[in-house]
Amino acid sequence: MTLRARLDAMPRDMRDTLFVLAVVAWVIAPHASHLPWWTLGLALCLLAWRGLLAWRARPLPGRWVMGALLLLAVGATWLTHRSLVGRDPGVTLIVLLLALKTLELRARRDALVVFFLAFFTLLSHFFYSQSLAIAAAQLIALVGLLTAVVNAHLPVGRPPLADSLRIAARLTLWGTPVMLVLFLLFPRMAPLWGMPGDELAGRSGLSPEMTVGEVARLALDDSVALRVRFDSPQGEPPPRSTLYFRGPVLSEFDGRQWRESWEGSLPAQLQVRGPAVPYEITLEPSRRRWLLTLDAAATAPELSGQRARMTPQLQWLAQRPITDVLRYRAQSHVDFQHGPLQRVPQLAVYTALPEGSDPRTLALATQMRADVGARPAALVEAALARLRTGGYRYTLEPGVVAANTADDFWFGSKQGFCEHIASAFVVLMRALDIPARIVTGFQGGERNPVDGYWTVRNSDAHAWAEVWLAGQGWVRVDPTTAVAPGRTSELQRLAAPRGAFGQAMDSVIAPGLVQQLRAAWEAVNNGWNQWVLNYTQSRQADLLRQLGLSSLGTPQWQTLAQWLAGLAALAALAVGAWLWRERHVPEGGWQRLRRQACTRLQQAGLELPTNAPPRTMADLARARWGGEAADIAAWLLRLEHQRYAPASSDHPAAQQLSRLRRDFKSLRWPRPAPTQAP
Template identity: 60%
Template structure:
């Protein structure tokens, strides 16, 4: 009830404001929305300073107070420059530039006096809108920018209506019409304008983290792991029945160097001719699929284990495979990419006989994990030494994980110096990195070459669009051990501790607190099926946005030309089509303007034709002469003959049709009478 009473009061108060105050507050609101969209990507002080300046300017507008003088503006400008340099270490570059643009947009409102200043603010705000795409091109970002764009267009249209107090709703309707009329042009430019590369393109000490991938793995420094639900990959399999989730391992960085706390990629000290090679041996039929990968700012290209051919990335970004079967691109993946691949889920790789390069995968740092080394000696005495005992030793370690009371948890706590010892003997708990690291250390201690492989495992099917969705929470770490006669063999020790983690059967849920916990609790009260359906629908819409908008690349443009009938399309063909569309649109616009001109006020057009005929008879007039005055001048010039009287009566009926309530004549009837009129003859001097 209180809200219902406050709304009319708010509207009444807004209608009582002077127009300048109302328009200024509207512009400040639109600018606040533009800055709010950028708040997650700029320093906190930028948002705070912008909010203070906008609130100050709104207060001045409500009180009709004078704007601050140049000392205030100069002081705020110097403060902004100093704070920007302190935050970014420079005044140049993308991050510093965006910060300066946002604050300068707010500071410009402090000298918003005339319509000229308003235009500067509008176009500076339009430029600030473009900077949002530096950080995100998602559907939500596009929707927020569209709202800001309509608000700025409304303010711009309102600024061109200087007379009276036009309602903002009228300016908003005109702005929406302008946006709709510009939509076809935007669509054509989106489809045909040449795709160009963008012009731009700290260690974590907090004992908490989020799931995801890195080029290194620090064991035991993360006390609590939060599952990141953001999407990493979307996969569409050629076969409508995808392989079982337990077989879906998307290979990423391979880590072979261990210093006691941290795993890194191995840099072999052996000459190139003595290093290990991939020696991939695929078996069975390949699985074909298409991957849509979110930007990760890294050169990693994720494919299912194991792909025999390199995926083709757009923009000539070549991909190569390392000897550890990891695919990497020449340049980091800074934008959404889509590529096809074929993988053999059954394969072998690596040398099948012992080579000198395998010694790198036996190295352990001295002074770490003494109890794990002792356990390795006991297991070797039990199962025997030598390469022939390696399979039995691997199975024995897995059996210890299954039956030794080990747990998979997202809250293992911070480990000490001897991470493998704490895992095997003390805590017996951890997430996949603890388990994989402890298993690899034990294998190396038993003279079995081992390394840690990171990537993504499992995923879920979106029931709306059929895509297989892999999230950051599906980031996983497993191990590979080298066995005589087999080569490198995948061993996932996490499956021995918690079988539900492998695939998509069962997932741990990270604890939620605060607002997130309350929100999750509110959703939990709803129908779980409905919540899952809404989420799948939203992700399918986002996927469609990614497939049809963000992933519309140079290759997509050439495919469009092929669909239009070009056998071997090139950039010359693309320019020709674009030029033809521009010329055709210009001609259509000219025809539209001509037709609109013909349709513009047919009454005035008929009066203009009558005035032109009367000018030939010597009756002078101008655009402001009404029909009644024309009739009087006609009689004064040519007398009172029948033809003159008929023409004068027609002019009076034309005026009555325009201004009388019931003239008795339609414009069509008057137009027909005009063609049948008997025109008098001009008098000669």
């Protein structure tokens, strides 16, 4: 027996239960990426158990078993989160309660509780992500749940699930205009939840700390960090070698780890030269307050609903952590100068080194002073020349570094990625009594040919150095460029080794096609971010002004409330008119066709009562016109058959009515007999 035949022969209770379980599993599945592993495992085991009971027509577990499972779920949640209150424990509990409730699925009342829990679980996905992929998955889950709800309200017979699916799809379409109106006009609010923590150890990306040498192999994270749209006529950025997006500045070093430090902070004293570069950034959530800007921005980025401030290290910070996609405009100058021009005591913080660390690097500094002299600019150039000619290598697999990280780089492994190179360079500069610090951020990016945005990925995360020179202030020095010039000038990136699956896919799909598909998908995601996730209060206010719905002196929320109330009143009137028509004109599609046929026959001269059934009309038409009325009689009998014959899954009622309505228009009706003059 085929699967289709077995499904057709399956009892309705079994079929409906298995369908509900499949929809619930689809609702729960996206939570696998952020909930404890045991939560998903236990939930799927409970759903599988309920499906087995339905398949074998076994009784459901009793109260004691359900009580024990509930205590297990609550206890495991408490042991994992040490709380039952909050986003993560709350979502964990709702997922487990949804799975547990399916074990009590006996009547329609139980099914409705399952549906309500599933709708709430559906909403909880957006506590973690509002991406386009999640939205598409939840739309499928929504249609599935509506199908199950419609099916539960058809208690008689064995209606096909396809009919319930069509009704659910229509409900979704009918609700779309309401959703769009509420999305556009409902007052924008700040999010009430945060994003999950990010684990960046061992992966490329930004962090408030930088530990050198503990990661033996760096995995490139190709996820998008930010998107940039430059406002030049061609959308082109400044020279690629100047594309430095500034992030945290690290100045405190304990021999292995670099941290941010506000001790001895000096005023920024930023001075810019030349024209500004205007651009717009769409920043992905980071749970940090960092506002990435092109180095250096003299004016605050334009944010919606909050202000930004600049630290003495030229880093811009938002008022609160960025937990959602954030779009802001900024202007930067690639030609700038900052910091004091003369040496001041506060600069001593940037020459400090841990006592007893990196003795060979200290000896190298002494030798360089003897060879080159004490002029700082010459010492900086000598260090860069050593990186260019000393056999140093830029790699993603530097191996685990010894305790003295700078000594290991300069005299041992001679290899590393940007953090190793920048750290060793800054340690050498401090050993030379040249104030120096590490700046982290992003460097480079790539232009998406589909939408024209420049995409900066987490794999573009970079670390470079700033050294202080008398008369110049802080000067950017990128020692990685000395080792790998293509890293900044041509935006060449190291590629992570491809696994067996990736190599096999290369033989099936051309790499160029993969790049084109990724560019198209990222352009679609960017559009989702720009027009949906980033529909802020300011954009809503702009829309109201463009539509002429906002007047000066009237608060925005009052305007929105007035228009929403007006639209709600119009919708209520429309629903009321429809209900009145349904009550006072109780004729559906079938009755309408019967009345139209009756009217046509009466106009042709056939005496008929207004409530004549189709079979009576067919008999009288054949008696009056004979063979000329054969098509009309056959159509009338089909109309009666559609009304009273058992429903067929192959020809649903709506489809039959549509065909009857179409055939009605093609019938040739008898003409009225001419009236004779008296």
